[in-house]
Amino acid sequence: MSITYLEAIREAQAKALRDDPRVFIYGEDVGKFGGAFKATKNLQEQFPGRVIDAPISEDAITGFAVGSAIEGMRPIIEMQFADFSTVAFNQIVNQAATLYWRTNVSCPLVVRLPCGGTSGSGPFHSQSLETIYSHYPGLVVMTPATVEDAYSMLLEAVAIDDPVVFCEHKLLYYHLKAEKLPTEALPVGKARLVREGRDMTVVTYSAMVHESLAAAEELASDGWEIEVVDLRSVKPLDTDTVMASVARTGRLLCVGEAWPWGGVTAEVIARVSAEGWGLLDAPPQRLNAKDTPIPYHPNLWAAHRPTARSVADAARRLLRM
Amino acid sequence: MSITYLEAIREAQAKALRDDPRVFIYGEDVGKFGGAFKATKNLQEQFPGRVIDAPISEDAITGFAVGSAIEGMRPIIEMQFADFSTVAFNQIVNQAATLYWRTNVSCPLVVRLPCGGTSGSGPFHSQSLETIYSHYPGLVVMTPATVEDAYSMLLEAVAIDDPVVFCEHKLLYYHLKAEKLPTEALPVGKARLVREGRDMTVVTYSAMVHESLAAAEELASDGWEIEVVDLRSVKPLDTDTVMASVARTGRLLCVGEAWPWGGVTAEVIARVSAEGWGLLDAPPQRLNAKDTPIPYHPNLWAAHRPTARSVADAARRLLRM
């Protein structure tokens, strides 16, 4: 038996619903239909009254989740695509994110965002929005890269008392498989060393973990040992693990699928430069998507985001510095 | 005669309306009332039919501007507070910002955002939102720090063919004064060296330019010469001027009023670290607001954002590194 990233997300939701009567799911087409990506398939049947179709009203969907969270429920809301969370933006960053700070009442909700590019999806069904949510205080932003993390982090997202923006990568939904679901997991807030090496550290997250691992593999055949760190959550961001890795390797490349201006890669480099200056043997580098909307055509799309190829190229340049 | 930052903004709008029949102003209470901050005072009278009160519909206000821009108009829209642009977020980042790239038709509009903290304004009337707009491709993000720039950059914002997010700082509205309006100006995209020095570079923008200058003044009495760079626009970001300054001083402190995660200070440090590594004699540092909503009480507010005092402290620490 094997289980996909998407199935892990479904299983995590099923478990959350099973274990905790405060959990419910609300979103467009999440009910009988099981969601646009089938992440809630069969859940309405199994948990009658707790998996609820919403009108096309992302703002109100989010406000509704906040209200129920105030009352102690643990809502999971699904945006059909991360891109549509821009019309729920205000409720996420100003309502959910400020509640605890303002009132001392916590706001335990999970916003599931199907993120990231897939071929042919174009400018409005491909966005990676971790940056805009991480910038605002009050949110936890998770970016699982593996089937196991998709499962365990979603469970943890439901369990913690703060609003969580859960960035699932659509490209991983069907292709990424694991043998079984994990029974234990690193806590949220901890990055994971996914590959050891001594020549360079690649810090990355979400789908780019896999591109980076492929690049590391490619470089291994040239004799380079590349260490890869999967951030897992980008807020909080586990600077310690990053720094420890850079201390070993002396070189840092940050890779992200989001746009280049001011996101995860800038944040990681700013922290390492400020606090780990002495650890670096070469200037820290980064690789992001291009600074344009995400193109529709597969050729353009493949050139727009970092890939194993461009990560390997950037790594080679950095190794020569 | 002297003119305030706010009056400069009004004068720039008057001039734009006078010189270019394609310009019009649209926003809540901008008409006869002259806007919540009086930035459009008397303009409706002077330019009948071209200064138009909108319903409380930030999303539709922005879409309306996009439509008129498609037709060749040059709309200036006012958000009553920057914070309310979160409900126009989708139209700004997905409609306005993508139009040129998608269609080759440019989208010349200006979104005026009264930004930044003032004492007693609290979490929803104090936000500095340059980060979230700069992250998205397709927007120009201006952050004028002086009366002269408020005037000349707003005129340039109207003149250029792209959507501009114009971040005005409310704290500067009434207090900041100049003798007269400028007749020439640095082009948008160029940072300005506002104070020369050889010991350290402080890179900053908007109201923090003044806190940084005050800090530089304070340090001057200890014999330190601090160079201060005003970015003026944060997207595009003038890396060259920053780098040239760091080349002279060897030390970099970035100061911003926005929240710490991501953002202008991270972006500047990431660029300088990646491209100007050899120029630095010490780790680049930054200073931002705290990672919480902006507090209401003046005491808390003053501690939440960087001030001359905390900039000077951070600078002293960096000078010792």
Added chain:
Amino acid sequence: MLLSRVLEEKLASLYRAGKIHGGVFVGRGQEAVSVSLGIQLRKGDVFAPSIRDMAGRLAFGESVLDAVRTYLGSPLGPMRSRDGNVHRGRPQEGLLPMISHLGSMISVVNGVLFARRMSGAKEVVGATCLGDGGTSTGAFHEGLNQAAVEKLPLVMLVANNFYAYSTSNDRQFACRSLLDKAIGYGVQGVEVDGTNIIACLETIGGAVQRARSGGGPQLVIANVLRLCGHGEHDDASYIDPKLKNSPLGRDCLKVSEEMLLREGWVNEAQLAEWRAEVVQQVESAVATVQREPAPDPYQHDWTAVSSRHLQELHADTSA
């Protein structure tokens, strides 16, 4: 009503004396509307007031101290100096603290009501208020529609005071009456003269009652003028004198007092006594709060998430 009026007058005078940072927003003239809602809500209900609902808040049970502490930024207030003026509440007591973005509390009330339904609570009502201008927001539309789809016991009270800040209704909407919106959501709608306390109590009370007994969402349009500026910084010179001089321009408090006198329920002396008592109550609250300490930023707990272990420690590397 009287307490609300006196308290707000005091806050306005503190504002003029420079004792309050930020804005002061009062509900002068709208007290009959507001109190008629607040008074019909009970413990276990949920209420998300607007900026003009001092009267409704007090009637719902908010204390004068909570209001004054929030305005003066006392760390002992419910918002602990963090948020101010009208942005106060106690969510766990059913009083939701508004965020500024108009319309965005409606769906939050819906969520509370949904949770109550899930937990089996019965006869709960959720109420929220907006002005005429607030009806133009997307959030109003999504929220009211959501309540209708979920058949929630929501009372959506719109105080139509003919202006949104300076913007008159003709620049805000084009329907003949805001009441015409009810049918488009499939909710019941009623309209009332907001200067008439008896009418308000009846009409708003009826709506609350219908919501409580399963009648689904209720839209109430109360027509009234605000007898003040948008905030205390604003002289409201834009308000049409014709409206001011119309019956809608009457002061609901005066109307109420006159009625009480006319009906012989009170006499002038009693009224004066009430007022004196209320003034005393307000003055003593203000005096108490003014003696309270200011917040200390160095001792302040600067954490934005409640999961302490997930707090970003590296957030500000230099501070």
Added chain:
Amino acid sequence: MLLSRVLEEKLASLYRAGKIHGGVFVGRGQEAVSVSLGIQLRKGDVFAPSIRDMAGRLAFGESVLDAVRTYLGSPLGPMRSRDGNVHRGRPQEGLLPMISHLGSMISVVNGVLFARRMSGAKEVVGATCLGDGGTSTGAFHEGLNQAAVEKLPLVMLVANNFYAYSTSNDRQFACRSLLDKAIGYGVQGVEVDGTNIIACLETIGGAVQRARSGGGPQLVIANVLRLCGHGEHDDASYIDPKLKNSPLGRDCLKVSEEMLLREGWVNEAQLAEWRAEVVQQVESAVATVQREPAPDPYQHDWTAVSSRHLQELHADTSA
């Protein structure tokens, strides 16, 4: 209608053959509604179609080549491989390319109409389409209200096909008919049987005419079923068979053909000839586009702002 149907059938078959990346969204069953709008718009009007408006687009003047090039990602298409499928248009010819976020084109159309009014253009109409689900968005509300306040010549056509993706109307709104929304905006509203081309032409034509002659915004509700999935990946098994078997489940194309035959305006042979011609036209467009080059990412102009000197050169330091 016929062209639209044949073209979309071809696109669907290309999709099934794996020749199209991303989704294919068709308007099968809704052509009578869509074409009735497109055909009444003229040069100088502005049109922001929805995902189901192939028929209206073609009638408005969009070429088959534009559609096919966009779907196949040809750099020669109006979106130059950058955007795909239904996200196409030529703003300078009055055809606005939708962004995905439902409802957000309405205010854009308003802005175009406002600009035309400012420039003195007369008798311009702006039209845009949504489905039943789209009416739940805040953007719909703000946009329609804005048009009403500005008295713009907007035709807001809602194709009520009873489902938004899988979600049925009872989970979407609670008014009896979407038509009930018109009064709440102060706009005129009409409803029509979307399977009946004659009724559509008349009703939608009337709305366009009223908008053109100064009647202000018009809301048109066309009831109809989509005879397809939400996209071609969806089998639409959630659609109630009762609805499918009701008069609303009729195929407007068949209804139209039967009428033409019944009235004796055409015969079977002519119909077959038309269809053959249309198939030929579509096949030849597809063949042409399939021979066109794919975009070259290395030659591609990766600039998101039109002010070249303001392009961020440091955006990606390592690419």
